[in-house]
Amino acid sequence: MSQEKLKDLSRLCIHTITTKPWDIRTAAQNFSEAGIAGITVWRDVLDGKNIQHTGSMLRDLDLRIVSLCRGGFFPHTDHGERIRAIDDNKKAIDEAAALGAPLIVLVCGASPDQSLQESRDQIAEGIAAIIPYASSANIKLAIEPLHPMYADTRSAINTMAQANDMAEQLNSETVGVAIDVYHLWWDPALKTEIQRCGNNKHIFAFHICDWKTPTTDLLLDRGLMGDGCINIRQIRRWVEEAGFDGLNEVEIFSKKFWEEDQAAFLSKITKAYLDHS
Amino acid sequence: MSQEKLKDLSRLCIHTITTKPWDIRTAAQNFSEAGIAGITVWRDVLDGKNIQHTGSMLRDLDLRIVSLCRGGFFPHTDHGERIRAIDDNKKAIDEAAALGAPLIVLVCGASPDQSLQESRDQIAEGIAAIIPYASSANIKLAIEPLHPMYADTRSAINTMAQANDMAEQLNSETVGVAIDVYHLWWDPALKTEIQRCGNNKHIFAFHICDWKTPTTDLLLDRGLMGDGCINIRQIRRWVEEAGFDGLNEVEIFSKKFWEEDQAAFLSKITKAYLDHS
Numbered sequence: 001m002s003q004e005k006l007k008d009l010s011r012l013c014i015h016t017i018t019t020k021p022w023d024i025r026t027a028a029q030n031f032s033e034a035g036i037a038g039i040t041v042w043r044d045v046l047d048g049k050n051i052q053h054t055g056s057m058l059r060d061l062d063l064r065i066v067s068l069c070r071g072g073f074f075p076h077t078d079h080g081e082r083i084r085a086i087d088d089n090k091k092a093i094d095e096a097a098a099l100g101a102p103l104i105v106l107v108c109g110a111s112p113d114q115s116l117q118e119s120r121d122q123i124a125e126g127i128a129a130i131i132p133y134a135s136s137a138n139i140k141l142a143i144e145p146l147h148p149m150y151a152d153t154r155s156a157i158n159t160m161a162q163a164n165d166m167a168e169q170l171n172s173e174t175v176g177v178a179i180d181v182y183h184l185w186w187d188p189a190l191k192t193e194i195q196r197c198g199n200n201k202h203i204f205a206f207h208i209c210d211w212k213t214p215t216t217d218l219l220l221d222r223g224l225m226g227d228g229c230i231n232i233r234q235i236r237r238w239v240e241e242a243g244f245d246g247l248n249e250v251e252i253f254s255k256k257f258w259e260e261d262q263a264a265f266l267s268k269i270t271k272a273y274l275d276h277s
Numbered sequence: 278m279s280q281e282k283l284k285d286l287s288r289l290c291i292h293t294i295t296t297k298p299w300d301i302r303t304a305a306q307n308f309s310e311a312g313i314a315g316i317t318v319w320r321d322v323l324d325g326k327n328i329q330h331t332g333s334m335l336r337d338l339d340l341r342i343v344s345l346c347r348g349g350f351f352p353h354t355d356h357g358e359r360i361r362a363i364d365d366n367k368k369a370i371d372e373a374a375a376l377g378a379p380l381i382v383l384v385c386g387a388s389p390d391q392s393l394q395e396s397r398d399q400i401a402e403g404i405a406a407i408i409p410y411a412s413s414a415n416i417k418l419a420i421e422p423l424h425p426m427y428a429d430t431r432s433a434i435n436t437m438a439q440a441n442d443m444a445e446q447l448n449s450e451t452v453g454v455a456i457d458v459y460h461l462w463w464d465p466a467l468k469t470e471i472q473r474c475g476n477n478k479h480i481f482a483f484h485i486c487d488w489k490t491p492t493t494d495l496l497l498d499r500g501l502m503g504d505g506c507i508n509i510r511q512i513r514r515w516v517e518e519a520g521f522d523g524l525n526e527v528e529i530f531s532k533k534f535w536e537e538d539q540a541a542f543l544s545k546i547t548k549a550y551l552d553h554s
Contacts, residue, residue, distance in 0.1 A: 112490045112505070112506035113506075115508060116463065116465070120465075147425065147426065148424065148425050148426070148463040148464070149425070149426045149492070149495075152488055152490045152492075152505070152506050153490055158464075158465075159465075162465060185393075185428075186425040186428035186435055187425070187435075188393070188397075188435075188436075188439060211429060213389045213429045213430055214430075215426075215429075215495060216495075218426075218492060218493075218495060228389070228429070229389035229390075229429050231392060
């Protein structure tokens with residue numbers, strides 16, 4: 001393959017969920033000691049914490065705070081629930097601002113009790129409703145298309161084409177797209193839609209992991225880069241050719257890896273990152 | 278909803294895999310006694326059987342033989358394996374002809390050891406290679422797009438758009454598409470692509486079941502119609518408006534249902550079919 005390998009960890013970011021057994025301080029210290037450049041913070045690790053102090057702690061460890069995960073989950077059959085979702089997204093924006101995270105990743109949501117079109121309309125309405133608040137806090141929002149196997153409850157946005165359509169429709173500098181190889185690798189339109197996303201300056205984040213054969217759980221059996229069949233280096237090249245120069249974020253949900261010693265797992269991550277991304 | 282409910286079982290077909298614990302004679306007798314119109318035969322139930330006699334047995338029970346499941350699995354990194362796949366598909370054509378099934382459903386295959394594009398090219402080559410043999414036996418071939426969660430090993434054809442593209446490219450009266458709601462319900466282009474498929478007279482089969490929330494197994498946790506979030510009646514209307522007037526085939530893989538008494542399960546199927554399809 002002609003794609004260039006990564007030479008060091010200067011563009012590596014890890015999601016706190018990837019090393020879920022660690023609290024944020026332990027994760028951050030280990031990431032920093034390993035020479036990892038960035039961290040994406042999941043909201044659960046901020047529970048009961050002073051968020052500004054946590055942000056300072058991360059910066060003191062020379063970690064770049066890439067994003068806060070996650071906002072979204074806008075669709076509900078009940079109007080009151082939709083209002084509460086918008087309020088929770090504003091709370092996430094407050095948290096991102098306090099933390100010093102420039103971006104929130106949106107897992108847009110879906111309700112199995114209504115049509116996909118209704119969920120999609122409610123997602124557009126929900127994002128539109130929080131754009132002014134995000135914009136005034138200088139926080140960007142990334143629509144993350146999720147794999148079609150999550151279309152019942154997690155996201156009715158399931159392809160790059162849909163995410164691009166929605167970002168273009170919302171037409172705001174605040175809104176872009178998060179590209180995750182796990183959700184999108186199968187799509188024959190992926191390369192074209194990445195180019196389109198780049199042309200609009202809409203690529204806000206790039207997430208990596210791998211699709212294992214067999215995959216034994218719909219949610220918690222993601223693979224380490226190289227464990228599966230995704231050509232991560234190819235997709236990374238498309239993303240970079242489309243103008244993205246941000247960090248490569250390792251986001252792995254895995255019962256198997258969470259049961260391992262997390263320091264040993266972190267060593268596997270950095271090796272897999274250099275060998276297979 | 279304005280869609281018309283089904284009034285009787287005159288367009289209901291059941292796949293032998295749906296009542297997997299039954300041998301073909303038991304399945305056929307029960308289907309026939311319940312007034313079900315058709316049967317789709319999976320090749321495993323023909324093992325060790327005289328296939329012509331089995332076809333006669335089904336016709337004597339007034340069951341319409343809708344299709345033989347399944348051919349396909351064309352992609353392999355090894356050339357010899359690809360040749361063997363083509364030979365096995367010719368064997369399936371012989372079996373369909375002996376049984377009296379007018380159609381073979383193709384689960385096209387994929388290999389995690391090569392790119393999706395290579396798998397897609399090998400699928401097109403494989404189907405092209407068997408068209409003359411199928412055509413001379415008067416057997417049709419239906420490309421079944423599979424859910425993207427099966428893109429690693431089961432099928433690199435994952436949307437109606439891809440199946441339509443391939444059927445149009447192959448440009449033969451022998452080749453069309455099998456539409457399965459389980460694989461395709463999430464696709465925002467579904468209605469448009471069903472219309473396109475109908476315009477080309479390419480809708481060869483229509484499979485139904487439901488997507489459960491939560492789905493606990495990637496393969497063996499399909500739901501009965503009404504158990505999940507798919508608007509089956511809506512999709513059936515699109516398929517009928519596109520000109521399809523064949524049977525509605527219930528194809529359910531489910532550890533849960535296979536552990537139940539199959540006669541009781543069959544009653545649930547006919548009720549769910551009338552209430553939710």
